Amino acid sequence: MKKVILGLTALCMIALTSCKEDASKKIDDKNVAEAAQRDANASKFPVLSFExxxxxFGEIEKNTQVExxxxxxxxxxxxxxxxxxxxTCGCTVPKDWSREPLQPGETGKFTVKYNGSGKNKVSKTITxxxxxxxxxxxxxxxxxVKPDPNAPVQAAAPQVK
Known part of the structure; x- marks a missing residue:
């Protein structure tokens, strides 16, 4: 049994070492240059800078649409x-932005429409x-957001004594 294991081990060693080629001969300088360029470009990102x-919007009446x-x-x-x-909610709708790539230095825009819902100080985030x-x-x-001046006035709840 020991002879069989020793024979198989020797056969595997011969098979594994006899197929080795010099790895440096397989390296193509063109591929190395392309990989270096690709790696350099991979670290470059676009930067989105807003005006x-x-x-x-300041003070607006309730349900007044602004954009x-x-x-x-x-x-x-x-x-x-x-x-x-x-x-952050359905009351604020972003629209009209380009889905095409914007090259470095180029500008773009998008519109945000707010329907005037809510009351008092309102803040919405657009991602x-x-x-x-x-x-x-x-x-x-x-x-x-100020109350609508045309809205019916609700009667105050009766006070309990």
């Missing part, structure tokens, strides 16, 4: 691709999902 990161435009620039070193823009290093960028809208 303003917050917009205040603003957020302008942005790709200040990074790679094409910017915005895949999604979402808000932009893109291929930036962080992956998500945010902008905000704020407003002070």
């Amino acid at each position: 303003k990161s917050e917009h205040d 603003t435009v957020f302008n942005y620039t790709n200040t990074g070193e790679a094409p910017l691709v915005i895949t999604d823009i979402k808000s 932009v999902t893109a291929n930036t290093e962080k992956g998500k960028e945010t902008v905000k809208i704020t407003a002070f």
Whole structure:
């Protein structure tokens, strides 16, 4: 049994060592240069820079629809691709952004529409999902929502004595 195991071990050693080629002969300088370029580009990201990161609508009446435009620039070193823009609730709707890659130095914009719901001080966050290093960028809208002057006045609850 020992002879069989020793024979198989010797056979495996011969098979494994006889097939070795010099690995340095297989390296192609062109492939090395391409890999170095690819690795250098992998560390370059687009940077989403907003003209303003917050917009205040001021005082608005309840249920008054307002909208603003957020302008942005790709200040990074790679094409910017915005895949999604979402808000924290359905009362704020982002729209009209380009799904096409934005080259470094180019500008874009998107519109945010707010329906005037809520009351008093309202703040909504809009999240932009893109291929930036962080992956998500945010902008905000704020407003002070006043009661609708045409709304029926509710009677005060009777006081209990």
